[in-house]
Amino acid sequence: MxxxxxxxxxxxxxxxxxxxxxxxxxxxxxxxxxxxxxxDQAVWQQMAGQLGLQGLLVPEExxxxxxxxxxxxxxLEELGRSLLPGPYLSSAxxxxxxxxxxxxxxxxxxxxxxxxxxxxxxxxxxSQGLTGRPGESTxxxxxxxxxxxxxxxxxxxxxxxxxxLLLVVAPAGEELGLFAVTSAxxxxxxxxxxxxxxxxxxxxxxxxxxxxxxxxxDYAAAEQRLLSLAASGIVCELAGASQRILxxxxxxxxxxxxxxxxxxxxQAVKHLCAEMFVTAESTTAVGRFAARTAVEDPAELAQxxxxxxxxxxxxxxxxxxxxxxxxxxIGFTWEHPxxxxxxxIKSGELLFGGSxxxxxxxxxLLGLTxxxxxxxxxxxxxxxxxx
Amino acid sequence: MSPTDELREFLDAHLPAFRAEWGDDPSFEGxxxxxxxxxxxxxxxxxxxxxxxxxxxxVVAGLACSEVLTEYGAPGTAGIFGVANVGPTIAQWGxxxxxxxxxxxxxxxxxxxxxxxxxGSGSDLASLQTRAVLDGDEFVIDGQxxxxxxxxxxxxxQLLVRTDPDAPKHKGISSLxxxxxxxxIERRAIKQINGGTGFAEVFFTGVRVPASSLLGPIxxxxxxxxxxxxxxxxxxxxxxxxxxxxxxxIVETYRVDRRGSELEPALRDELIRRYVExxxxxxxxxxxxxxxxxxxxxxAEQSIIKLxxxxxxxxxxxxxxxxxxxxxxxxxxxxxMDGYLTARSATIAxxxxxxxxxxxxxxxxxxxx
Numbered sequence: 152m153x154x155x156x157x158x159x160x161x162x163x164x165x166x167x168x169x170x171x172x173x174x175x176x177x178x179x180x181x182x183x184x185x186x187x188x189x190x191d192q193a194v195w196q197q198m199a200g201q202l203g204l205q206g207l208l209v210p211e212e213x214x215x216x217x218x219x220x221x222x223x224x225x226x227l228e229e230l231g232r233s234l235l236p237g238p239y240l241s242s243a244x245x246x247x248x249x250x251x252x253x254x255x256x257x258x259x260x261x262x263x264x265x266x267x268x269x270x271x272x273x274x275x276x277x278s279q280g281l282t283g284r285p286g287e288s289t290x291x292x293x294x295x296x297x298x299x300x301x302x303x304x305x306x307x308x309x310x311x312x313x314x315x316l317l318l319v320v321a322p323a324g325e326e327l328g329l330f331a332v333t334s335a336x337x338x339x340x341x342x343x344x345x346x347x348x349x350x351x352x353x354x355x356x357x358x359x360x361x362x363x364x365x366x367x368x369d370y371a372a373a374e375q376r377l378l379s380l381a382a383s384g385i386v387c388e389l390a391g392a393s394q395r396i397l398x399x400x401x402x403x404x405x406x407x408x409x410x411x412x413x414x415x416x417x418q419a420v421k422h423l424c425a426e427m428f429v430t431a432e433s434t435t436a437v438g439r440f441a442a443r444t445a446v447e448d449p450a451e452l453a454q455x456x457x458x459x460x461x462x463x464x465x466x467x468x469x470x471x472x473x474x475x476x477x478x479x480x481i482g483f484t485w486e487h488p489x490x491x492x493x494x495x496i497k498s499g500e501l502l503f504g505g506s507x508x509x510x511x512x513x514x515x516l517l518g519l520t521x522x523x524x525x526x527x528x529x530x531x532x533x534x535x536x537x538x
Numbered sequence: 539m540s541p542t543d544e545l546r547e548f549l550d551a552h553l554p555a556f557r558a559e560w561g562d563d564p565s566f567e568g569x570x571x572x573x574x575x576x577x578x579x580x581x582x583x584x585x586x587x588x589x590x591x592x593x594x595x596x597v598v599a600g601l602a603c604s605e606v607l608t609e610y611g612a613p614g615t616a617g618i619f620g621v622a623n624v625g626p627t628i629a630q631w632g633x634x635x636x637x638x639x640x641x642x643x644x645x646x647x648x649x650x651x652x653x654x655x656x657x658g659s660g661s662d663l664a665s666l667q668t669r670a671v672l673d674g675d676e677f678v679i680d681g682q683x684x685x686x687x688x689x690x691x692x693x694x695x696q697l698l699v700r701t702d703p704d705a706p707k708h709k710g711i712s713s714l715x716x717x718x719x720x721x722x723i724e725r726r727a728i729k730q731i732n733g734g735t736g737f738a739e740v741f742f743t744g745v746r747v748p749a750s751s752l753l754g755p756i757x758x759x760x761x762x763x764x765x766x767x768x769x770x771x772x773x774x775x776x777x778x779x780x781x782x783x784x785x786x787x788i789v790e791t792y793r794v795d796r797r798g799s800e801l802e803p804a805l806r807d808e809l810i811r812r813y814v815e816x817x818x819x820x821x822x823x824x825x826x827x828x829x830x831x832x833x834x835x836x837x838a839e840q841s842i843i844k845l846x847x848x849x850x851x852x853x854x855x856x857x858x859x860x861x862x863x864x865x866x867x868x869x870x871x872x873x874x875m876d877g878y879l880t881a882r883s884a885t886i887a888x889x890x891x892x893x894x895x896x897x898x899x900x901x902x903x904x905x906x907x
Contacts, residue, residue: 152832154825154828154829154831154832154833154837155824155825155828155829397903401903401904401905404905405904405905405906412906413905413906415899415905415906416905416906416907418892418895418896420905421895421896421899421900421905422892422895422896422899424899424903424905425845425895425896425898425899425903426895428838428842428898428899428902428903429842429845429846432822432838432839432842433818433821433822433842433846436818436821436822436824436825436839437817437818437821439825440821440824458813458814458817458818461810461814462814462815462818507807510807510810510811510814511807513810513813513814514806514807514810517789517793517810517813518793518794518795519789519792519793519794519800519801519806519809519810520794520800520806521794521800
């Protein structure tokens with residue numbers, strides 16, 4: 152029982168963990184990673200049908216559970232722990248949140264039931280913030296009568312290959328818009344990328360005159376919130392993954408003997424494990440803090456998400472490296488799962504902004520930088536007053 | 539009225555007059571005077587039992603009161619070792635006669651220290667060698683203590699001595715309550731790397747105290763002491779929230795709209811790192827508080843907070859010096875340099891980082907000794 156979660160959320164966590172213990176042993180995880188689809192479709196359907204996990208954020212009247220990001224957070228922890236491959240973050244978390252953030256009720260009733268059932272796989276093509284590089288998306292939208300058309304390229308879209316629904320954030324004139332595109336639409340080119348993390352997929356997406364439906368109005372603030380949710384969600388995954396590698400390292404340190412005794416009796420190894428423990432507990436605490444903030448204090452979400460991501464990205468990558476160090480040679484083999492966690496965690500560190508980027512974002516949020524807008528303004532003022 | 543409201547009312551009534559007399563950063567004598575004033579409202583240790591001078595509040599309410607005191611910037615408790623450590627141990631193990639010390643501990647008329655470390659017993663405290671031999675109805679004490687906080691100004695000491703040299707090291711230790719004006723006791727201040735003198739060496743030569751000085755059962759001093767350390771449990775929550783407050787304050791200081799310019803990027807990044815680390819410790823503290831509320835125990839976060847708090851204290855002190863630059867060297871910013879020097883003790887006092895990691899690995903993770 153974790154006292155920073157309600158009894159109900161503890162129960163959900165236990166249920167998901169026991170489900171994944173049964174359905175996602177390492178052999179099944181590896182099989183799904185190597186499969187065409189990148190997921191075990193039967194398990195995906197059970198998650199939706201039996202456990203209702205894909206619908207956690209979807210309102211009850213649209214076929215979901217109507218719960219919050221706190222519930223989603225513990226599911227992501229468990230997925231991070233088990234490494235179950237699949238588009239849960241892309242579809243059940245980000246695509247659902249993207250639609251909800253648009254405030255477009257008609258689109259919500261059209262799109263959310265399928266996402267909740269797991270029969271529709273959705274993903275989000277961000278206009279910025281996933282790679283953090285300038286020009287990561289060149290997509291723009293133009294109006295064509297009642298319809299919109301999208302043109303351009305997005306460097307990385309998570310789980311795009313198997314998605315039925317692409318939610319594309321792109322400039323539409325002066326505004327930023329959210330656009331829904333079905334995978335059947337003409338003019339979509341998806342080139343699979345070889346993502347380090349084998350528990351999810353990614354593609355480069357090119358759009359040429361693709362017909363799209365616009366959801367809601369200006370999406371600029373909504374995309375920022377969505378990016379904060381993405382960062383928070385990744386930290387929850389990192390929390391589960393770092394808890395698991397801690398267990399792996401400790402179990403191995405108790406078992407493996409050298410110089411006639413368990414390696415865990417040597418202080419140097421103890422200290423590695425102790426540091427991993429600090430990282431796992433701290434990441435769990437900040438992941439839940441970010442998730443809680445998303446629900447209880449949305450105005451503070453941007454800061455909470457950046458604190459969590461700035462801390463957890465670097466710390467968990469170090470822990471994943473330390474886990475391999477504790478395992479020695481066996482940890483360097485393809486057969487051993489240590490590298491699967493390193494891949495998951497390293498990807499998590501860099502997707503949606505690495506630690507340095509989030510520290511920069513915090514500097515802005517905390518007023519330690521002259522933000523671009525007011526600097527330009529000061530420049531204008533200087534010219535006006537002839538300084 | 540809730541305890542915190544009542545405390546606010548008390549502070550509103552008494553703190554301004556105190557500040558007028560002693561200033562915002564009172565000396566030890568000032569803090570001692572404040573402790574006396576605070577105790578007239580029974581606010582020095584509100585979690586203590588009513589009959590001992592407290593208010594019988596639970597740990598969560600006690601923490602809320604501490605937060606209010608911090609919010610008001612009230613002076614810290616002068617006789618902190620008596621209030622935080624010795625008092626609760628006497629309350630648990632003491633005879634009725636020994637419990638008569640408790641009111642004095644609270645109002646500051648009795649200052650206490652703890653005689654634990656010895657020259658040969660630092661991290662391995664249980665190897666301590668100071669002897670106490672029962673001679674009739676008196677213990678005769680010989681040996682030396684070191685790193686005794688408040689050792690020169692205290693009136694009394696909770697002393698750990700070896701009473702059974704043949705027993706395994708944890709089993710032959712007893713705890714004695716010793717007035718420090720007893721003949722045969724010599725005290726010397728230790729000058730620290732920052733020039734200050736918070737610690738003492740205390741020498742015992744044929745010191746005689748009555749057998750009734752024994753606190754708790756004979757040869758059970760280790761267990762008795764662990765109770766004392768146990769009373770520091772909720773302290774980690776306060777350390778965590780204080781760390782969170784510190785990083786928030788320092789970031790405020792360097793806001794562009796306050797300072798007029800940006801820090802250079804590398805320094806700014808270092809400062810934000812400290813901010814992130816401080817907020818993480820704060821979040822761990824909140825998690826620990828949730829655990830205390832539910833179970834009365836702080837959970838696994840307790841050991842992590844102590845460890846991370848000490849490491850972060852050092853990093854933060856380093857960052858403060860980096861921000862102060864040469865001002866820290868030439869005395870224009872004495873506080874940052876003193877903080878930097880003082881912070882060296884954060885990873886030594888109360889358990890070195892290395893020993894804490896061992897303990898964490900063995901007791902929490904179950905790795906072999």
